[in-house]
Amino acid sequence: MLFYVDEISVRLIYTLDFVFNEHGLAYQLTNDKPIFESFEGTKISYSDFEFGNTPCLNPASLLFEETFRESIVVEKGSWHGVDCLKFDSVSDPLSSIFYVLTRYEEYHVKFPDEHGRFTSKESIQSKLGWLHIQIVEHWIEAFFRIHSPKYLKQLELGRSVQIIPSFDIDNTFAFKWKEGWRSWLSNGKDLVKNNQERLKIRKLVQKGELEDPFDAFELIRSIYKNYPETRVFWHLGNYAKYDTNIAWNDQRHQQLILEMSSIGYLGLHPSYSSNYSDEKLNQEVVRIKTITSKPIGESRQHFLKLNLPKTYRRMMDQGFEKDFTMGYADDYGFRAGTAHEHAFFDLLTNEAFPHYRIVPFAYMDGTLLEYKKLSIEKSLAVIDQLVAEVKRYGGVFCFIWHNETIAEAGKWKGWKKVFDHTLEQLK
Incomplete structure (x- = not known):
């Protein structure tokens, strides 16, 4: 497909690269009328200039701007009967794709949560009822349906689903290998609360008479074996309020990490504290590379702390090539409007980074139980809807669990059913 534009811009190229190249299609651009x-x-x-009988899509100015606008007016619009976004009174599906995919609204966070995060309820997709669908893919399909059914058929034939189970290792074990002051402190808390069950389990685990309730690593190994795209992200930060994993320099801990990295993909789970310190982030990068003796190119932020564009800039500076943080803690769905992997675009420098890739995730275990307060049965229904959406429009079905949740520790008893159901529905 050949596009005519008054001027060729980096934003337009980024958008069309996603619409076409990332979906196995081809396009060309020209600003030469003859x-x-x-x-x-x-x-x-794609211009206000009309060429007789040639299809014309009147553009908003967004894809031809070079600076970030805090005061941009974005409303719900309609284009050929399709709901999309309207920018300064112009309904434009291509600008809509760019706006949602680049997370334009997240560059100026007005109401962050207690952890400084942009929340789902502030997103335009949530406000318009689009968060639980791949709205960007809906717009792409509508564009081809209206302007080129031939491309629509190619688009549909090229769709596929990539399955990526993933695990964040925030707390390797509940009791095992936690010694000294940490063991005494936890023991004291349980004594104060008169939690006899935890006191008993801790004692049996530390004596080696009972498996640690967070020990799901044999299970994760089997998942690696059956789903080779599985990812594990390991927390290696220093102990702090929101960073409570076992000491990174414990030789037993290092050996476990090394064993897991030899099986499949293993990435860094940068600590909460590293969000505020380049020195701490660098320490954690050095630690994981030292333990595994190989380069690490993938990451997911602890607490899903994503600050755009700062987070991605910092990870690129550390040599990372792929990030798995694109999703919300407080709701499931498609934060970037798509389940398809895509390149990062920095709105402040107006620059695309095709070699730094963003992999969205569809849901996190804690979102279902802790944020949405869903039952297991209602969670299964949510999974069905998300899987159906990705099967319909293609993309990556990445989903987040933790070792303690897959092990069904404490309140997670019975929840492995949700994990298993996800994989069953994706088969």
Whole structure:
């Protein structure tokens, strides 16, 4: 497909690269009117200039701007009967794709939560009822349906689903290997609360007479074996209020990490504290590379603390190439409007980074139980809807669990059913 535009911009190239190249299709751009007029294939004018019988899509100005606008007016619009976004009174599906995919609204967070995060309820997709669908993919399909059914057929034939179970290791064990002051402190808390069950379990685990309730690593190994794209992200930060894993320099801990990294993909789970310290982030990068003796190119932020564009800039500076943080803690769905992997675009520098990839996730275990307060049965229904959406429009079905949740520790008893159901529905 050939596009005519008044000017060729980096934002337009980024958007069309996603719409076409990332979906196995091809396009060309020109701002030369004679070349466009003489072209005999499928073509469209993305301009206010009309070429006789050639299809024309009147653009908003968003894809031709070079700076970030805090005061941009975004409303619900309609284009050929399709709901999309309207920018300064112009309904434009291509600008809608760019706006949602780049997370434009997250560059100026007005109401962060207690952890400084942009929340789902503040997103335009949530406000318009689009968060639980791949709204970007809906717009792409509508674009081809209206302007080129031939491309729509190619788009549909090329769709596939990539399955990525993933685990964040925030607390490797509940009791095992936690010694000294940490063991005394936890023991004291349980004594104060008169939690006899935890006191008993801790004693049996530390004596080696009972498996630690968070020990799901044999299970994760089997998942690695059956789903080779499985990811594990390990927390290696220093102990702090929100960073409570076992000491990174415990030789037994290091050996476990090394064993897991030899099986499949293992990435860094940067600590909560590292969000405020380049020195701490660098320490954790050095630690995981030292333990595994190999380069680590993938990460997911602890607490899903994503600050745009700062987080991605910092990870790129550390040599990372792929991030798995794109999703919400407080709701399930499609934060970037798609389940498809895509390149990072920095709105402050107006620059695309095709070699730094963003992999969205569809849901997190804690979102279902802790944030949404869903039952197991209602969670299964949510999974069905999310899986159906990804099967319909293709993409990556990445989902987050933790070793303690897959092990069904404490309140997670019975929840492995939800994990298993996810994989069953994806088969």
